[in-house]
Amino acid sequence: MISLAREGGYWLAVIDRPEKANSLTPEMLERLCEIAEAAREAKVLVITGTGRVFSAGADLDAARAGLATSPLWERLSGALAAVPGLSICALNGTVAGGAMGMALACDLRIAVPGAKVFYPVMALGFLPQPSDPARLASLVGPARTKMILMAGQKVPVEEARDWGLIDRIVVPEDLLVTARALAEDTLAADPSHAAAIKALIG
Template sequence: MTDLVVDRTDGVLRLTLNCPDRLNSVTTEMFDAMSDALADAEGVRVAVITGEGRAFCSGAVMRPDATNTGILDAADRLIHLITEAPFPVVAALNGLTAGIGSSLALASDFQVGKDSDYFLQAFVNVGLMGDGAAHELIAASIGRARATRLLMLGEKFPNTEAYAAGLITHCVGADDWQATVDALVEKLRTGPTMAYARIKRTINAAALSNLDETLRTETAEQTVLGASADFAEGVAAFTEKRRANFTGH
């Protein structure tokens, strides 16, 4: 079984995270494969990112002995490709959206979530900070106060609240979710691709004007945090299913 299923049919590029046993937590290799698929997008009119099982993406694979080597650079490349793609990208949020999975969703142009699911920025719970431009993507959508709460407190953010706050574009009942995704993808597939590309580029130029700087800052700061005693303690506590004892070092 491959960790990423890539399908190209009738102008639709579908990227399906396919690790349901680990809630679609991602690796550097998976990000690289997604980027390669988006970069080779001849004839694509719309792309869909989704997950198999009960999670969209639960974040990066957590390893007790090491970080996911190279994943920050791989994530930066993927975020750029999603935001710069000359076609709409739909994040079909089939379940939990957490960690770097949040950045994948929010970098996309549309997010279709279920009203029973939620976002979670849990980096802080292991002594880290958001990455994948999370700080800009979230703040640009819902403002500084909500971004601070989401990123610093590591609380669940229900999709119903995310939609009301303007973080995602669609939130529907589970029974209507697939039909909503299908209808949106079909509308975009048959719509004016040139206009979509220019609308997307103009919106992102205005709303995500500091994307490059944010990605560089996150990478630098996350590298420092990844070498900290707090991160080592956070991962150990996560693995041992206990409360972390952070010391600020």
Template sequence: MTGTATFAGARLRLTRNGSILTATLHGGDGPNLLTIDSLAEIERFARDLHGDAETRVVILRGEGPHFCGGFHLEERLTELKSDASLMNRSRQADLGRRMMTALAEIPAVTIAAVQGVAAGGGACLATACDFRIAAEDARMGYPEVRRGFNLMWGALPLCVRLIGPARAKRLIMLGRLERAETLERWGFVDQVVPLDQLPATVEDMAQQYAGLPPLAAQMVKRSVNAVSGALDAALMHMESDQFLLAADSHDSREGIAAFLEGREPAFSGR
């Protein structure tokens, strides 16, 4: 059918119900962990939707008991140990931001259906969507600081807009996975439902938005995003450079090693 997404990839499974397209994260080691390849795949998927006139709503979900456990830390550790040039490392570090921008700029309304863990990059993916519906068992947060580096991918301003500066500092700096009911109270998620009701609740929301005149609805989405994120590019242009600096620190190596070894990290400021 002309005017619909033609994307095909290894880590996203697509299913369609009329004008509603569901993209399911699957595969990889652990709970749908992200890799350099999967970030590029998600970006291609999102960009492909710009030529899709049929899709009015996109649902993003994770296969199995968890939404997404974030970026694969063993791949991150390998990346940090590589002898790639600074230019190549900088461009690779910027891939996540490009992926997030592509998700946020999908013309259709986007809904994240979150169950289980959405950590780090998983929480980032959810905040790039227009809405987030969480199951009661959902836990979301950003453990990056406890791995010794900053929150990347342009996710920080999205978090601040959802929950305000004080709670954003708490969520990002402490690196804890907060419960769904807490995140609903803060405004990080829009609705919390029992796990067995998550698919039906998300489908009901999707049908509501799919029933709107698509041109007007998509105009509103673009305008709201433009107003709320007007300064993001100007303020967050340095985050990749911050990451390269932090990733070269002793604390970053200690944070990742401690997580992989199942122990508490001992940070030194080096």
């Protein structure tokens, strides 16, 4: 349910459980962690999903069994943030809950029209993963972070782009084409050059 295609330094990870809104089981989350950790060898890592939802976060049954508060979420976002190359979250649809951590930890976020972003931790009684609020606030500011985390707002990607949370909106058929185009300069560069530029940005 998690596939990985490698084409030289270009890695494409796909969440493929569309019948369950790409909700993540412990095994899927572990696999994503392994891919993100191994992506230190990649020049570019793109994460996307199949169907109309990028990911609804934790699988409901798994969440009730403890996945909602698993350290795997923080392990995943930490590994993504540590990728020395360019990481792109290509949102093929709505992103919700713990899956927001993946999007926040990537360098770039592109999305299809009509998708939404939301993180219903207030309603569900969970805390967000430790690094997510700071990453979100660095992109959209503290007030809009509270709009998402405390007011529980489902933010359309068109508005999220205005906030700085989404970098570009493209039609579904161009989503991965756009991701690949954004990757070209990094793919053509020496990995150490890309890593040095990324380190300067912080």
